[in-house]
Amino acid sequence: MLKNTSTAYGFVAILFHWLTAVAVVGLFALGLWMVDLTYYHRWYNTAPDLHRSIGVVLTALILLRLLWRFANPRPQMLSSHRPWEQKLAHAVHILFYVLLLSMFVSGYLITTAKGQGLPVFDLFSLPAVVTGIDNLEDIAGEIHEILAFTLIGLGALHGLAALKHHFIDRDITLLRMLGRASADASSPFLTNRGDTK
Amino acid sequence: MKRLLGSVVTVVALSGSLLASSAAWAEKYIIDTEGMHAFVQFRVKHLGFSWLYGRFNDFSGEFNFDPQKPESNRISLEIDTTSLDSNHAERDKHLRSSDFLNAEKFPKATFESTAYKPTGDKTAQVVGNLTLHGVTRPVTIDVEHIGGGKDPWGGHRQGFEGRAVIKPNEFGIKMVEQLGPAAGEVELFLTVEGIRK
Numbered sequence: 001m002l003k004n005t006s007t008a009y010g011f012v013a014i015l016f017h018w019l020t021a022v023a024v025v026g027l028f029a030l031g032l033w034m035v036d037l038t039y040y041h042r043w044y045n046t047a048p049d050l051h052r053s054i055g056v057v058l059t060a061l062i063l064l065r066l067l068w069r070f071a072n073p074r075p076q077m078l079s080s081h082r083p084w085e086q087k088l089a090h091a092v093h094i095l096f097y098v099l100l101l102s103m104f105v106s107g108y109l110i111t112t113a114k115g116q117g118l119p120v121f122d123l124f125s126l127p128a129v130v131t132g133i134d135n136l137e138d139i140a141g142e143i144h145e146i147l148a149f150t151l152i153g154l155g156a157l158h159g160l161a162a163l164k165h166h167f168i169d170r171d172i173t174l175l176r177m178l179g180r181a182s183a184d185a186s187s188p189f190l191t192n193r194g195d196t197k
Numbered sequence: 198m199k200r201l202l203g204s205v206v207t208v209v210a211l212s213g214s215l216l217a218s219s220a221a222w223a224e225k226y227i228i229d230t231e232g233m234h235a236f237v238q239f240r241v242k243h244l245g246f247s248w249l250y251g252r253f254n255d256f257s258g259e260f261n262f263d264p265q266k267p268e269s270n271r272i273s274l275e276i277d278t279t280s281l282d283s284n285h286a287e288r289d290k291h292l293r294s295s296d297f298l299n300a301e302k303f304p305k306a307t308f309e310s311t312a313y314k315p316t317g318d319k320t321a322q323v324v325g326n327l328t329l330h331g332v333t334r335p336v337t338i339d340v341e342h343i344g345g346g347k348d349p350w351g352g353h354r355q356g357f358e359g360r361a362v363i364k365p366n367e368f369g370i371k372m373v374e375q376l377g378p379a380a381g382e383v384e385l386f387l388t389v390e391g392i393r394k
Contacts, residue, residue, distance in 0.1 A: 038375065039375055039376055039377070040377065048287075110286060110287060110290065111286060111287055112286065113286035114282075114284060114285060114286035114289065115284075115286075116285060116286060116287075134280070135279055136286070137286035137287065137289060137290040138279070138290055138293060141290050
């Protein structure tokens with residue numbers, strides 16, 4: 001199924017999730033690598049071009065993902081999760097979106113702070129909108145770096161939490177995001193996979 | 198009248214010989230950064246293929262100028278290195294970073310002249326100490342007196358253009374290693390118009 005139900009993530013939401021994960025990790029690694037390239041390195045210009053372009057595509061993906069999220073039922077949280085866990089999970093999801101969009105804004109400003117556009121895969125160019133602020137590119141650069149590490153740190157905790165739910169709590173949190181389980185209200189395995197082996 | 202008297206008293210107190218000729222005391226000029234009739238620019242070769250021009254937008258300074266007593270001519274200049282502007286946000290950010298100017302750690306560059314040596318009717322060599330990237334070294338600026346006198350608004354102005362060639366590597370900035378041998382020398386253009394105090 002493409003769409004979400006009240007108990008399961010649909011294919012589109014799952015695809016959005018994993019594309020985001022791959023793009024974020026990829027952009028982080030590419031970003032760390034490219035800032036230390038020497039001026040005469042073959043990739044000195046190409047790597048930032050790719051980083052910017054992928055970043056814009058990821059942002060478009062995030063916006064579509066948000067639209068999709070609001071156009072779909074939200075699969076209910078597992079009732080085995082304590083209220084504070086549910087609240088925390090929800091807050092972390094919101095924080096992820098805020099971080100992702102802030103990463104786009106700060107990255108965009110590094111490139112466009114002095115009026116240059118931001119080319120995307122040689123297809124089109126995002127125009128500069130905010131210019132004329134002293135040292136905007138420096139401020140945006142620092143924010144971009146801090147947020148990048150924050151996002152990756154939060155992503156790591158998010159992944160560890162998923163593994164904890166899978167291997168320690170033995171619930172279906174991770175399986176749901178792999179499209180392999182749903183929290184069927186009538187099932188005794190609603191919130192817990194139980195020990196089927 | 199009171200101000201004039203004060204000046205006369207000061208001059209008498211300082212030196213009787215100066216009183217003999219009113220033109221003989223060194224006149225102090227403030228560099229007109231308010232009306233921005235002054236420019237601190239540089240150029241450096243890109244790959245050895247072309248000249249890249251940039252400037253520092255924020256600086257201040259003053260000079261003494263007396264055509265009768267050139268040995269008393271002097272200039273001091275303070276430049277805000279975070280205001281580097283090469284009309285490209287990403288490049289400006291990089292040039293200000295610790296790879297080059299390290300503007301966060303060394304936000305000021307200064308020049309203090311130590312000698313003024315006329316070389317012709319309108320030309321001179323200004324010798325002084327340039328502090329850049331936390332390193333102070335002697336630098337010689339070839340100066341041309343462009344013109345001066347009464348301005349249309351009741352003031353007095355004098356204008357100069359100076360050119361100096363520096364090797365950033367001597368100031369601890371690894372230009373050659375990072376940008377290639379053609380970038381080893383940077384030309385500085387100091388264009389100043391001063392308004393007499």
